[in-house]
Amino acid sequence: KFTSYFSVIAGAVALSTISPVGISAAFAAPVVFEIAFNQPETHPQFKALQMFAEGLKNRTNGEYSAEVFPNELLGAQKETVEMTQTGTVAMSVAAASLLESWNPDFSVFNLPYLFNSIEEQKDVLNNPEIVGDLYNSVTDQSVIVLGSFTAGARSVYLKDRFVKTPADLAGKKIRVMQSDTNVQMMKHMGGVGIAMGQGEVYTAIQTGVLDGGENNEIVYSSLKHAEVAPYFSNTRHLMIPDYLVMNVDLYKELPDGIKTILKEELAKAFAFEFDAFAADAAKARADAEKAGAKFSDDVDMEAFRAAVKPLVDSKLTNDVTKSIYQKIEALR
């Protein structure tokens, strides 16, 4: 409760200071793109976005730059993605799960056990031959996907026990992201998926609304979820990216030369983040252990993989999703 109330207040204050078109001083240089971000400043995506902002500023002699608003200051992801649609902010980082309500084909990247490593993901997620059409498919919803960050692998954590097989999740209420695919995924994994924004999870576990959550080590550690759910089992069931989305009108209005600089600087930022993530996740795991978390590798991954197979099959129903899936398999 406290977290979400605080976000609303903080969001309202911050919003009153920015222009309604997502950029400060719309008609005068310098142009500053506001970027909504839901994680703390220590997150590798924050560092990557700062790097992008700096590169953009340097290469346009200060005419264009960006300002990142971390910690859900402008709202939870679901809200900030909608603010990007209306142009209230220029860009937002959005977990991939959120975009499937705009175009169901995005669910292909929301499927469990799709990738085996960050390296595999890196080869796919910013490869225009594989994702170009998909990323451009939401321009009719006023946004464009500029590219992807990795968010590592997600695993299940509970307040009272480790998880080895799907049977261990029976009756457990686990927070998932706001996506139908993710709710169904948790059902196939044996538990009960409760969809909500990231900022509400700690209190929901503490008060018993949830028995646990699922996330990567960085979020688990930085949001102190170990304090309320110290049993982290390495199910590594989901490698779901985070997209950087931008208001499409703002993007289209940019001069071609600026578009090129923007894309080049983003490519550097995405590459940096993919390379930095694993080390940051390992550090986060060590930090969480110091704070009392216990990690288990005793997970029957094959049992979970088999349990979610029907879900994967049910989502690969048209040419777009099948072709992306086949390209991912071909790269293995």
Ligand code: GCU
């Ligand atoms: C990941 C992801 C975030 C997302 C979060 C969540 O950490 O990087 O973009 O917000 O999971 O669980 O909501």
